[in-house]
Amino acid sequence: MALLAEQLLNGLQLGVMLFLLAAGLTLVFGIMGVINLAHGSLYMVGAFGAAVTAQVTGSWWLALLGGLLAAGVTGLLMELVVLRRLYARDHLDQVLATFGLILFFNQLMVLLFGRQPRFVALPAWFTGSVEIIPGVPYPSYRLLIIAVGLAVAAGLYVLIQRTRVGMLVRAGATHREMVRALGVDIRLLYTLVFGLGALLAGLAGIMAGPVFNVQIGMGEQILIQTFVVVVIGGIGSVRGALFGALLVGVVDTLLRGFVPGLLRGLLDASQADALGAALSSMGVYVLMALVLLIKPRGIFPAHA
Amino acid sequence: MREKIALALLFAAAVALPLIMRALDLPGGTGVATSILCLAFAASSLNLILGHGGMISFGHAAYYGIGAYTVGILWEHFRQQEPIFGLIPGTDQLLITLPAAMLTAGLAAAVIGALSLRTSGVQFIMITLAFAQMLFFLFVGLKAYGGDDGMTIRRRNAVPGLDLRDVDQLYWLVLGLLCAWLFLQWRIVGSRFGRVLEGIRQNERRMRAIGISPYPYKLAAFVIAGMGAGAAGALMANYMRFVSPDIMSWQKSGEIMVVVILGGIGTLLGPVLGAIALQGLEFFLGGITEHWAIILGPILVLVVLFGRGGIMALIRRLLGVRHG
Incomplete structure (x- = not known):
């Protein structure tokens, strides 16, 4: 029971991280029609930005700022230099150009910071743990991630449903050309949305630092899971991204937590662990295949 | 006419390559050329669905890897003299492993394609990628076949009348099979099936309106492409004598x-030239700096943004051949 509660919280934590990435990815796709493989690079840049700032200054607040700044500036440059030219292109061109960007950013990080993974210390006030149920301690930093993630989800909801910019975002997601025809400065809107996506990805990267290692290729690992989230949730839908992210996060974590144990009854320990890890890695993809069998456009399709 | 002469010259050069390499005293050259041909093989199988069918599959390395693993796994069971699941005996005969690789990759493509082709557009890209990742993790977890570290194939497969331990003979075999595949693909593209596929790429709704259901055509093309990639992987495994999950990583796709x-997408020889160009570029940039990817990345972006039609379009312009 205690283990289950812990695993559920871990799943929730992975889920909100995936949501931060998926929200940006799905908005950028919904509004600009661009599939951006380099979204994971922004996550990596944010993580490196924060890790390096933390190492130099020792301040966690400055690290947060540094990470957000790095991801935001990189995102804006990416939009200005490359992605802006891809809006009118087909998906194949977008995939290839952003694949080129991944190669560039991964190597750039190697060049700047080397291949060694970096470890980031926990912020001082969140090194301890909290008893979620009596007798079950849980790291408070992970609770912080969950809280931040849910707060961002709520903030996004208010931004998209209750503000003028949000109205334009929603309008853009349903009918791009019409918004343009009505005289909205679509370029500014695009830049804003892309910048927001970059900041969210950067934030996810910053928070991931102390939990996972900061290393080259971290962006692609999580990006592919984010794709699964976006496809399950329905492309272009932020609500779908939240639902899909939590579902994928919880399912993935529970499988990882329990499948190797179940297999140990059948195989010898080392084989069971390896096969269990493999099967649980496959789990979310099987989940995606099942969802698509029933709803090919995802659970909350944006353009219904 | 000029095109035919160029083609004949290219083919002659390809056949003579091992001799030229020996004359130039570049013993590694033939091996590198073999690996380029394998990559070209896989790419041209992708070209069938990408260029002629408009299906952006981002998981094509999965079938390449399955082909390679089929050779590896059959070898492993042959070495241990222990049938797979106690049923299928292992083998080191290429005449068996190659069709087996194509069959396995084709089966995987049939299952994955049947599911993935229910979607289109971006979903299709992401789903093919996700399925490839799924297979990647499966092979990472198969400790019996080396898991993460991969497995070594001690000796190349045997072919009656040939000795594949000789790199030159392996090269000629791969070249011959690649040419056979290209010929087959040329016939497919020109057939009624190929025309329908092209029509689906251009406008699926119109094809539906004239009474053609796209799904079976797309699925058939997807399976053929998977089989081609499987054959390419089987040859690559033979060349490298090593298989690891890296061969089906998303970077490979x-x-x-x-x-x-x-x-040059949708052209017969484009993938071959592309493979030569990419490997050449990597080799050249690798000579300048170990961080060659930092240059290759932006080059890719530039090619996508400004270089429409790729190398084939460039050559056509140089030769003065009009498109179509």
Whole structure:
């Protein structure tokens, strides 16, 4: 029971991280029609930005700022230099150009910071743990991630449903050309949305630092899971991204937590662990295949 | 006419390559050329669905890897003299492993394609990628076949009348099979099936309106492409004498796709030229700096943004051949 509660919280934590990435990815796709493989690079840049700032200054607040700044500036440059030219292109061109960007950013990080993974210390006030149920301690930093993630989800909801910019975002997601025809400065809107996506990805990267290692290729690992989230949730839908992210996060974590144990009854320990890890890695993809069998456009399709 | 002469010259040069390499005293050259041909093989199989069918599969390395693993696994069971699941005996005969690789890859493509083709557009890209990742993790977890570290194939497969331990003979075999595949693909593209596929790429709704259901055509093309990639993987495993999950990583899928675009999408020889160009570029940039990817990345972006039609379009312009 205690283990289950812990695993559920871990799943929730992975889920909100995936949501931060998926929200940006799905908005950028919904509004600009661009599939951006380099979204994971922004996550990596944010993580490196924060890790390096933390190492130099020792301040966690400055690290947060540094990470957000790095991801935001990189995102804006990416939009200005490359992605802006891809809006009118087909998906194949977008995939290839952003694949080129991944190669560039991964190597750039190697060049700047080397291949060694970096470890980031926990912020001082969140090194301890909290008893979620009596007798079950849980790291408070992970609770912080969950809280931040849910707060961002709520903030996004208010931004998209209750503000003028949000109205334009929603309008853009349903009918791009019409918004343009009505005289909205679509370029500014695009830049804003892309910048927001970059900041969210950067934030996810910053928070991931102390939990996972900061290393080259971290962006692609999580990006592919984010794709699964976006496809399950329905492309272009932020609500779908939240639902899909939590579902994928919880399912993935529970499988990882329990499948190797179940297999140990059948195989010898080392084989069971390896096969269990493999099967649980496959789990979310099987989940995606099942969802698509029933709803090919995802659970909350944006353009219904 | 000029095109035919160029083609004949290219073919002659390809056949003579091992001799030229020996004359130039570059013993490694033939091996590198063999690996380029394998990559070209995989890329041209992707070209069938990407260029002629408009299906952006981002998981093509999965079938390449399955082909390679089929050779590896059959070898492993042959070495241990222990049938797979106690049923299928292992073998080191290429005449068995190659069709087996194509069959396995084709089966995987049939299952994955049947599910993935229910979607289109971006979903299709992401789903093919996700399925490839799924297979990647499966092979990472199969400790019996080396898991993460991969497995070594001690000796290349045997072919009656040939000795594949000789790199030159392996090269000629791969070249011959690649040419056979290209010929087959040329016939497919020109057939009624190929025309329908092209029609689906251009406008699926119109094809539906004239009474053609796209799904079976797309699925058939997807399976043929998977089988081609499986054959390419089987040959690659024989060349490297090593298989690891890296061969089906998402980067490999990206690389195969880049080869197609670089060479010229929807053209017969484009993927071959693309493979030569990409490997050449990597080799050349690798000579300048170990961080060659930092230059290759922006080059890719530039090719996509400004280089429409790839190398084939460039050559056509140089030769003065009009398109179509």
